[in-house]
Amino acid sequence: xxxxxxxxxxxxxxxxxxxxxxxxxxxxxxxxxxxxxxxxxxxxxxxxxxxxxxxxxxxxxxxxxxxxxxxxxxxxxxxxxxxxxxxxxxxxxxxxxxxxxxxxxxxxxxxxxxxxxxxxxxxxxxxxxxxxxxxxxxxxxxxxxxxxxxxxxxxxxxxxxxxxxxxxxxxxxxxxxxxxxxxxxxxxxxxxxxxxxxxxxxxxxxxxxxxxxxxxxxxxxxxxxxxxxxxxxxxxxxxxxxxxxxxxxxxxxxxxxxxxxxxxxxxxxxxxxxxxxxxxxxxxxxxxxxxxxxxxx
Amino acid sequence: xxxxxxxxxxxxxxxxxxxxxxxxxxxxxxxxxxxxxxxxxxxxxxxxxxxxxxxxxxxxxxxxxxxxxxxxxxxxxxxxxxxxxxxxxxxxxxxxxxxxxxxxxxxxxxxxxxxxxxxxxxxxxxxxxxxxxxxxxxxxxxxxxxxxxxxxxxxxxxxxxxxxxxxxxxxxxxxxxxxxxxxxxxxxxxxxxxxxxxxxxxxxxxxxxxxxxxxxxxxxxxxxxxxxxxxxxxxxxxxxxxxxxxxxxxxxxxxxxxxxxxxxxxxxxxxxx
Ligand SMILES: Nc1ncnc2c1ncn2[C@@H]1O[C@H](COP(=O)(O)OP(=O)(O)OP(=O)(O)O)[C@@H](O)[C@H]1O
Ligand SMILES: [Mg+2]
Numbered sequence: 001x002x003x004x005x006x007x008x009x010x011x012x013x014x015x016x017x018x019x020x021x022x023x024x025x026x027x028x029x030x031x032x033x034x035x036x037x038x039x040x041x042x043x044x045x046x047x048x049x050x051x052x053x054x055x056x057x058x059x060x061x062x063x064x065x066x067x068x069x070x071x072x073x074x075x076x077x078x079x080x081x082x083x084x085x086x087x088x089x090x091x092x093x094x095x096x097x098x099x100x101x102x103x104x105x106x107x108x109x110x111x112x113x114x115x116x117x118x119x120x121x122x123x124x125x126x127x128x129x130x131x132x133x134x135x136x137x138x139x140x141x142x143x144x145x146x147x148x149x150x151x152x153x154x155x156x157x158x159x160x161x162x163x164x165x166x167x168x169x170x171x172x173x174x175x176x177x178x179x180x181x182x183x184x185x186x187x188x189x190x191x192x193x194x195x196x197x198x199x200x201x202x203x204x205x206x207x208x209x210x211x212x213x214x215x216x217x218x219x220x221x222x223x224x225x226x227x228x229x230x231x232x233x234x235x236x237x238x239x240x241x242x243x244x245x246x247x248x249x250x251x252x253x254x255x256x257x258x259x260x261x262x263x264x265x266x267x268x269x270x271x272x273x274x275x276x277x278x279x280x281x282x283x284x285x286x287x288x289x290x291x292x293x294x295x296x297x
Numbered sequence: 298x299x300x301x302x303x304x305x306x307x308x309x310x311x312x313x314x315x316x317x318x319x320x321x322x323x324x325x326x327x328x329x330x331x332x333x334x335x336x337x338x339x340x341x342x343x344x345x346x347x348x349x350x351x352x353x354x355x356x357x358x359x360x361x362x363x364x365x366x367x368x369x370x371x372x373x374x375x376x377x378x379x380x381x382x383x384x385x386x387x388x389x390x391x392x393x394x395x396x397x398x399x400x401x402x403x404x405x406x407x408x409x410x411x412x413x414x415x416x417x418x419x420x421x422x423x424x425x426x427x428x429x430x431x432x433x434x435x436x437x438x439x440x441x442x443x444x445x446x447x448x449x450x451x452x453x454x455x456x457x458x459x460x461x462x463x464x465x466x467x468x469x470x471x472x473x474x475x476x477x478x479x480x481x482x483x484x485x486x487x488x489x490x491x492x493x494x495x496x497x498x499x500x501x502x503x504x505x506x507x508x509x510x511x512x513x514x515x516x517x518x519x520x521x522x523x524x525x526x527x528x529x530x531x532x533x534x535x536x537x538x539x540x541x542x543x544x545x546x547x548x549x550x551x552x553x554x555x556x557x558x559x560x561x562x563x564x565x566x567x568x569x570x
Contacts, residue, residue: 052389
């Protein structure tokens, strides 16, 4: 094996007649943060369970380091946050985390970890009395046990308030900083756009994209949007530059990444006639829509 | 190596916190006391001390209660975690499925043992104090407590088996009720019917005792009755016990927990969280 923390090679899984995963390839290096996107039922959670060795797959291979999924070595190196995580309501947060610490065989400072995720005041209350976000935080605390090499987070921000989301991504960055490879299944596009190194998109069990945001944009050839505001005569500006008039004084034009500089030079050459310029590169949402739609064509 | 003890610790906390331990112990004490005093009236006629009679009554009680209490904890052991979705997380930890099952079993068995010992112990002590007890009846009480724990162990493991197969808490609860009914009530009724039809033929003499001892609940009864003459007389049930070698009932009651645990372990292996 290479220095990859996780290698997934041509993994396929069928459930009855349904092909839930179809020849999926993916690999993660130490310290890499990868977003796993896809529509409901695309197979994100299933892929994660395959990596954990909780679900069998029919063909292909998965390795965590050099270990088989579900083997003792793989489980020692992997941390997992299930979607909609839940615990026994009768235990307190401290008791639950102590159990996980003992199971993982690490000597962890449980109160410190709970403080880290903002549960300092609630750690001796029963989990049954926790809010959804508090349970999610407790789930996150157990991810931080024992320096995992690989962290699999299934919709980690669901149920978290905006501040907690920020905290979560700070924790993810910290994990990545210490060399943990982090795979984040998510629907929150704007969040993962800014906070991950690479984007992987599943569509009906097929991996349709797996690259950095910039490369994916290039690959998709999605246009950059330029909005130019005219001083007094938008008609003339539109005639000169091409493009459509929008809301009175502005025109909007689309150009490919390759033509961007040329377009900017032409706009700059207009001199005083242009008051303002706004440039919007394609967002992850546009990309996501592009890759999700491909199926329909 | 002692990872299963972490699970045991957590399970014991849960049993204490949701008051299962308190309620189970209370049930055991109350029923044991009630039976001891209800059954104490005809003591003199049999010529045995009160503790012996008390043990005979409590043996009958335990046949019903030990499996019931065991199934009440066990049915939720795996299905509950499946329902909550916490099993996937638990299984992502280095502890294996065997360790998790062993941890739960240890905790549940300890809780059962506590309830049995306190319940039968209290009633037995009271009977001995009021009506006297000999070394024989002390042995009988100790045997009752130990075999009750063994019987509980059988139904804990069978409960795990159902919990793993059922795939959900509600289904597991229903199946557990059915299992209890079969082992504790219907099986005996079926055998009884067969004996009546057979009219003391070969079935009654050679097959029936073995079929009886194959059921852990009946093996429990037979062991307690065969071992003490007084208890056998007090319970008026000696026929089947005499037809079998002395090792049959203990062997059955000792093998059943192992067999049921192995089955439960195999079923747990196939659970996909
Ligand atoms: N336990 C199960 N039994 C049968 N089919 C299942 C099971 N779990 C998932 N599936 C099916 O597998 C497919 C992939 O499901 P999966 O949970 O991996 O999707 P997902 O990408 O995580 O979706 P979501 O964004 O809604 O969480 C779906 O078609 C789903 O119906
Ligand atoms: Mg999912």
